[in-house]
Amino acid sequence: MDMILEGLNEQQKDAVTSTSPVLQVLAPPGSGKTKTLTARVAYQIQHNGLKPWNIIVCTFTIKAAKEMKERIRGFIGQELQSKLVLGTFHSISRRYLSFYGQHIGIPKDFGIADTSDSNAIIKRLIKRHSFNIEPGKARSRISRRKATTDNERQSKGPMSVEVQEFEELFTRYEDTLKLSNLLDYDDLLLRCLELLTKHPDCASNIEAVLVDEFQDTNTVQYELMKSFACGGTGRGVKKPASITIVGDPDQSIYSFRSAEIENLNKMTRQYKDHSTIMLKENYRSAGNILKYSMQVIEQDTSRPSKTMQSTHHSGTLPVLRELDSSKQEAAWLVREIKRVKELSAGMLSHQDFAVLLRSASLSREIEAQLGASGVPYRMVGGFKFFDRKEVKIILDYMRVIAQPDHTDAVLRTVNEPPRKVGDATVKALVEESERRGWTLWNLITKVAKDEHKPTAKISNQAWTGLKTFYNIIFRGQQHLETMGPEEGALIPLIEFIIRNIQFDAYLRKESKDDETYQNRLENVEQLKVQAESISAEPVESDEEKLYEIDGVQQEVISGPRATLSKFLINVALATDAQLSADGQTNDVVTISTIHAAKGLEWPVVFIPSVYHGSIPHSRSDNDDEERRLLYVGMTRAQVFLYLSWPTKLAENRDEQNCVLSSFLKTDGLHKKFAHLGPSLDTDDVWKQTAVILRRECP
Incomplete structure (x- = not known):
C-alpha cells in the first residue's frame, strides 16, 4: 500500500485522493483532520506532480503549522517540505508583502505592530484627543472593521457623534501606523489582499490552496483564499488552483474575532463544482464522552445532521456534579484530580489534567485550592516569554535600532532605564512631533544634534538624557551595519545594548531579591539563545522564499539588518x-x-461552572455559539470528563442562586450523567484507558 494512505480509513483516503477542484472536508473533533490534510499535501506532490513551492497551506496557529511541517516532512523529506508555502494566514501574508509589497507602496523594511504596540497607540490617541471611547473596545472595533470588506462597511445613513469619533480615531490610528512604517496584524491580511487584487500575478504560480480550521476564517481570510487560488487568472495566465478546506461548523466559536461561520455556506454557493467529504470516525474520546457531547450539539436543529462513531470502548460515564458553592466545587475538583492520579498507578501525571473555563475570571477559587493542596498548575495565557519586562526592554531597543520610526518602541525606551527624561518632556515632544508631522525619532535626532530647539522648555538633565538615548541608538545602528553576515549579528547587538544601557545594574536595582535577579538574567540568556538560532539560519532560507515569477519583481533586504528584521x-x-x-x-x-x-x-x-450566566454567558446574545463552546470543551476529553456547577455564588457577601445550564437540562440530559466520580479500582477501567492513550497499563 502507498505509504501516504497507510493507516487511513475510507473517508480519509477519499479526501486525500480526491480530484475535485474544490473540496470541503468536514472533520469533527478527533477525526484525524491534521493527518488527512497533511497526507493530501504529500499526495498532491508525489502523485499529482505538483511542485511544493506552488502549494499554499494556511493554518491558524504556529503550533499547528509546526505539527504539519513535521508530518509532511515524514512523507516527502525535509528538502521538499521546506519549499512549501506553509504557515498561518498572517505569516504567509507577511512573506508576500516582504517580497512584493513595494508594488503597493509598502517599504521593504516595514515592521509589525504587535498587540501591545496597537494598544499603546490607541491609548495615546484617546488621551491626546480626549475621545470618549474605552481603549479595549476601540481596539476590538478597529480589528472588526478591518476583518470586513469594503462592501460590508457601506454606511447606512448619517453617522452619530459616537461613530464620527470612532472614525476619527481610526483615521489617526492608521496615520500613526503609516508614519511609523508599521502594519498591525489585521493590516498583514488586508494589504496582502490588496496586493493580490491589484497584482494577481504575484500568485500566478499557485496550483493548490489548502486551509485548516476553515470555520475560523473571517471575511478577509476567505477572500485571501480565493485570491491565492485565482492569482493571474484574470489575464489568462493559468487556470484556478484547486482549493481544499478542512473544518467543522460545530467548532465555530470565534465570532468575537470576526470569524464567519457563514463562509462554509458562501463557499458552497460560489463553487458549484465543489465536493464534500465527511470524516465520521472519532479517534480521541471514549464512546460515552462522544455520545454525551453529540447530545449537546444536536440541540441546534439548524445544523446539518452528522453521524459520529468512536473507535474506542464506551468508557465510564461523564460526571455532572452539583455542589453548594464555588469554593466547594473547587475543593472537590482538586480532590478528584489527586484521586484519579493516585489510582492510575503512574499512568497519569499532572500534565494529563485540564480545567477548562468559559471565562478566565472563574479561575480564582480553583487556583487557590490547587495552591493550597500543593498541586502544580499553569494558566494558559499567563505572562508570555516575550512580554516579560526584562526581555521586552531589549527587544524594544532592537526595534528602535531596526526601525527608528517605530514611535511606541521609542516611547518605551527613551527613559528606560531612567535617564531623567520625564513624562512631561516626553508628552511635549510627542505633541510637537505630531504637530509638525515628524516621527518622534526624527524630532529627538534634531534635538540631540542641536539642529532644532523644541517648542517646550527642556531641562538640562532631560536634554542630556535625550542625547544619551540618541547616541545609543545611533551607535547600535553603526554596530549593526559594520558586522559581516557570517558573524551572527544578533548576539553582539544584544550584548551591545546590555552594556550601553547598563542593564545589569538596572536589573539588580529592580529585583526584590537575588532569586528574582537571577531569573531575569536567565530570561535575558534565553533571549540570546533564541536570537542565536535565528542568526544561524540564512535570511532567505527555503522556508522563507517565494517562487520567482517571470515579470514580477521581488525585493528583499539582506545582511545583518535583514537578520534583525x-x-x-x-x-x-x-x-x-x-x-x-x-x-x-x-x-x-x-x-x-x-x-x-x-x-x-x-x-x-474538568469543566466547572456550567450554570446559566456562565455558559451560556450572560453577555452573549448567541446561544448557538455558546452551545458549540461547551461541545468543544467536552470533546477535549479522551478518557474522563467532569462537569460541575455550584448551586450558589457568593457575590459581595450576597448569595446568588445558580441554575444549571440549559444545554444540560434539555431533554433531561443532566439525569443521564453520573453524579459522582467513577469507580477506579477495577482493572478494566485502566486497561481501556491504556488502549485509548496508547500507553502501558501498570
Whole structure:
C-alpha cells in the first residue's frame, strides 16, 4: 500500500485522493483532520506532480503549522517540505508583502505592530484627543472593521457623534501606523489582499490552496483564499488552483474575532463544482464522552445532521456534579484530580489534567485550592516569554535600532532605564512631533544634534538624557551595519545594548531579591539563545522564499539588518509561543479558557461552572455559539470528563442562586450523567484507558 494512505480509513483516503477542484472536508473533533490534510499535501506532490513551492497551506496557529511541517516532512523529506508555502494566514501574508509589497507602496523594511504596540497607540490617541471611547473596545472595533470588506462597511445613513469619533480615531490610528512604517496584524491580511487584487500575478504560480480550521476564517481570510487560488487568472495566465478546506461548523466559536461561520455556506454557493467529504470516525474520546457531547450539539436543529462513531470502548460515564458553592466545587475538583492520579498507578501525571473555563475570571477559587493542596498548575495565557519586562526592554531597543520610526518602541525606551527624561518632556515632544508631522525619532535626532530647539522648555538633565538615548541608538545602528553576515549579528547587538544601557545594574536595582535577579538574567540568556538560532539560519532560507515569477519583481533586504528584521517579525508573530521560566515544559495541571483549548486534548478534563450566566454567558446574545463552546470543551476529553456547577455564588457577601445550564437540562440530559466520580479500582477501567492513550497499563 502507498505509504501516504497507510493507516487511513475510507473517508480519509477519499479526501486525500480526491480530484475535485474544490473540496470541503468536514472533520469533527478527533477525526484525524491534521493527518488527512497533511497526507493530501504529500499526495498532491508525489502523485499529482505538483511542485511544493506552488502549494499554499494556511493554518491558524504556529503550533499547528509546526505539527504539519513535521508530518509532511515524514512523507516527502525535509528538502521538499521546506519549499512549501506553509504557515498561518498572517505569516504567509507577511512573506508576500516582504517580497512584493513595494508594488503597493509598502517599504521593504516595514515592521509589525504587535498587540501591545496597537494598544499603546490607541491609548495615546484617546488621551491626546480626549475621545470618549474605552481603549479595549476601540481596539476590538478597529480589528472588526478591518476583518470586513469594503462592501460590508457601506454606511447606512448619517453617522452619530459616537461613530464620527470612532472614525476619527481610526483615521489617526492608521496615520500613526503609516508614519511609523508599521502594519498591525489585521493590516498583514488586508494589504496582502490588496496586493493580490491589484497584482494577481504575484500568485500566478499557485496550483493548490489548502486551509485548516476553515470555520475560523473571517471575511478577509476567505477572500485571501480565493485570491491565492485565482492569482493571474484574470489575464489568462493559468487556470484556478484547486482549493481544499478542512473544518467543522460545530467548532465555530470565534465570532468575537470576526470569524464567519457563514463562509462554509458562501463557499458552497460560489463553487458549484465543489465536493464534500465527511470524516465520521472519532479517534480521541471514549464512546460515552462522544455520545454525551453529540447530545449537546444536536440541540441546534439548524445544523446539518452528522453521524459520529468512536473507535474506542464506551468508557465510564461523564460526571455532572452539583455542589453548594464555588469554593466547594473547587475543593472537590482538586480532590478528584489527586484521586484519579493516585489510582492510575503512574499512568497519569499532572500534565494529563485540564480545567477548562468559559471565562478566565472563574479561575480564582480553583487556583487557590490547587495552591493550597500543593498541586502544580499553569494558566494558559499567563505572562508570555516575550512580554516579560526584562526581555521586552531589549527587544524594544532592537526595534528602535531596526526601525527608528517605530514611535511606541521609542516611547518605551527613551527613559528606560531612567535617564531623567520625564513624562512631561516626553508628552511635549510627542505633541510637537505630531504637530509638525515628524516621527518622534526624527524630532529627538534634531534635538540631540542641536539642529532644532523644541517648542517646550527642556531641562538640562532631560536634554542630556535625550542625547544619551540618541547616541545609543545611533551607535547600535553603526554596530549593526559594520558586522559581516557570517558573524551572527544578533548576539553582539544584544550584548551591545546590555552594556550601553547598563542593564545589569538596572536589573539588580529592580529585583526584590537575588532569586528574582537571577531569573531575569536567565530570561535575558534565553533571549540570546533564541536570537542565536535565528542568526544561524540564512535570511532567505527555503522556508522563507517565494517562487520567482517571470515579470514580477521581488525585493528583499539582506545582511545583518535583514537578520534583525526577520527576528523581530518572528517575535511579533509568535503570539502563541509561551515558555516557562526555564524554557521547559513542566508536569503541571493546565487551566485554560475553552477558547484557548481548541485543537488540544487531555486524558482528563474538568469543566466547572456550567450554570446559566456562565455558559451560556450572560453577555452573549448567541446561544448557538455558546452551545458549540461547551461541545468543544467536552470533546477535549479522551478518557474522563467532569462537569460541575455550584448551586450558589457568593457575590459581595450576597448569595446568588445558580441554575444549571440549559444545554444540560434539555431533554433531561443532566439525569443521564453520573453524579459522582467513577469507580477506579477495577482493572478494566485502566486497561481501556491504556488502549485509548496508547500507553502501558501498570
